Amino acid sequence: MDMNEHLQIRTFKKTGHIEVICGSMFSGKTEELIRRIRRAEIAKQRVNVFKPKIDNRYSEFSIVSHSEQSFPSEMIENAEEILEKSFDTEVIGIDEAQFFDNNLIQVCQALADSGKRVIVAGLDQDYKAIPFEPMPQLLAVAEYITKTLAVCVICGAPANRTQRVTKSADRVLVGAENHYEARCRLHHFVQE
Ligand code: ADP
Ligand code: MG
Numbered sequence: 561m562d563m564n565e566h567l568q569i570r571t572f573k574k575t576g577h578i579e580v581i582c583g584s585m586f587s588g589k590t591e592e593l594i595r596r597i598r599r600a601e602i603a604k605q606r607v608n609v610f611k612p613k614i615d616n617r618y619s620e621f622s623i624v625s626h627s628e629q630s631f632p633s634e635m636i637e638n639a640e641e642i643l644e645k646s647f648d649t650e651v652i653g654i655d656e657a658q659f660f661d662n663n664l665i666q667v668c669q670a671l672a673d674s675g676k677r678v679i680v681a682g683l684d685q686d687y688k689a690i691p692f693e694p695m696p697q698l699l700a701v702a703e704y705i706t707k708t709l710a711v712c713v714i715c716g717a718p719a720n721r722t723q724r725v726t727k728s729a730d731r732v733l734v735g736a737e738n739h740y741e742a743r744c745r746l747h748h749f750v751q752e
Contacts, residue, residue, distance in 0.1 A: 576672035580698050582684035583708035585722040586742040589681040590625040592708060593653050596679055597631055600651040605677075609633035609653035610642050612660055614732065623655045626737070639664040646671060657682030658692040659732070665697045672703075687724040687733075687740065688750045710742030721748040 622630040709718040719742035
């Protein structure tokens with residue numbers, strides 16, 4: 561196949577892409593994901609939203625923002641399940657992406673390669689301000705990146721970090737609002 565033939569075949573196929581929404585807790589990631597998914601629905605596109613099983617804080621059947629907006633979602637254990645369940649889907653939303661393993665990267669790539677729009681929201685740093693896999697890798701391969709900021713509860717500055725305010729050394733402590741606060745760089749500290 562020469563170059564022109566190859567391009568012709570590609571012209572008939574719709575191209576997909578990956579959008580990442582990242583930031584600290586309370587920064588509006590879930591709100592932004594819901595906003596984009598609702599717009600896709602208005603455009604009559606087939607949408608499907610997924611979240612990891614670990615995040616059953618408010619609902620098993622929807623993603624819910626701290627401002628109490630919600631959208632129906634499916635709870636899954638492994639990233640691979642998204643492939644099986646997205647055959648007919650045009651727009652795929654994934655919330656709390658930091659709770660999936662690194663397979664999520666290949667899953668998102670495969671979905672985008674097959675012409676789908678993939679919107680992934682997740683924490684880019686853990687409570688120690690360490691990059692939270694698989695978000696860094698997803699940011700590297702995404703076409704579009706949105707970084708959301710919360711409001712620092714101490715000084716009101718834009719907050720890029722999540723402060724854990726209860727004592728626990730586990731990376732994941734779901735539960736969750738009472739355990740965390742949005743903080744800026746100056747007012748964030750790591751407990752020993
Ligand atoms: P995320 O998914 O990033 O944790 P959400 O979309 O669930 O964020 O919630 C964002 C909402 O959280 C804001 O619109 C606001 O109503 C609320 N909120 C509570 N505390 C803060 C804060 N410190 N800074 C910004 N928004 C906050
Ligand atoms: Mg959220």
